[in-house]
Amino acid sequence: DGGRILFEGREITGLPAHRRTRLGIVRSFQIPKPFVSMTVLENLDIPLEYAAHRRSDEADADAMEILSAIGLESKAHLRPAGLTQIEMRKLELARAMAARPKLLISDEAMAGLSSAEVDDILAILFRLNERGITIIMIEHIMRAVMRFSERIVVLDAGERIAEGTPEEIVRNPAVEKAYLGE
Template identity: 60%
Template structure:
């Protein structure tokens, strides 16, 4: 049996007396595109924070390949190949796109023993990969929303991740801009990156995901193909607001 790239078993996270996650179990195969949906407050971001190490789960197991990572700090999990983008990009706004990418690339160079001189060339390549080559010398504070999301993806890819968590990367974008981001995520996946996408835009979820899991009140209530999950009555009540 193939070991999943990511295996979450019985994860619990409490904030005082409130259980944000209750015995969550989920596996993600290498190369998979998983959509994670659920209403606001369902625990999606809390779960991703437990995976990346910005939060510590209270109990349960999180394994990358076959290594337990629950007690590792966030930077050690990054070393192992976990990267994340955020709904609200926070670049160094007075720096150019190129400079914004050189910062994480220098970190990668120190980690892997690569020459620091290669960072700028790698930064140019990453900007080209997300369609921002012509903006390399543009100050990031002047970017549009979709350009900021693309730069956020490039910064995440600078860490050479095996697992990329995309947290509402399409919030506030137009339909055509959503398609641009989906195309980039699909291309990254085709290049070998496993992706978990948290998203409220169901058009994006249906187009991108091979499998979808739905969280509600801190528990996985359904998982399956996008079509199966959208047809599930519990998902319709919890997420889509159906009263039938």
């Protein structure tokens, strides 16, 4: 309820979404929210033009490059309604990528996906991280959290109960108590 949020030494508490995006902070949603009246390709044009300052002609080429990187290039001219659940999640991440973020907040990008689909999303997140994008992962799939994370913060009922490396978290008594009982 209280406190401040700093990003790169600058207070951003209360900044509207468009200003946070300009600073390089984007998020992906647990439930994808594409523009349903636009094609997959057009869904990337808006963040490319706004956040990445690309003109329309440049935006389409950049959008196709992003779609290719995540395996959606063959779906570029479809509307989102024609996509599967995993493709919708990939589109959500592609839209975030199009904004050229420094920080991506990934909100349960793997919820409800099969093990193979989780691996697909993890591969995308690893590639983004390798490009220098910091990722905050909000996730309940522990296999994915443990495999991806360098540092984990565990919350229980909104309170921080543990913080550390994956190895430290799996041995933390407070985490065991909160999630497995006594």
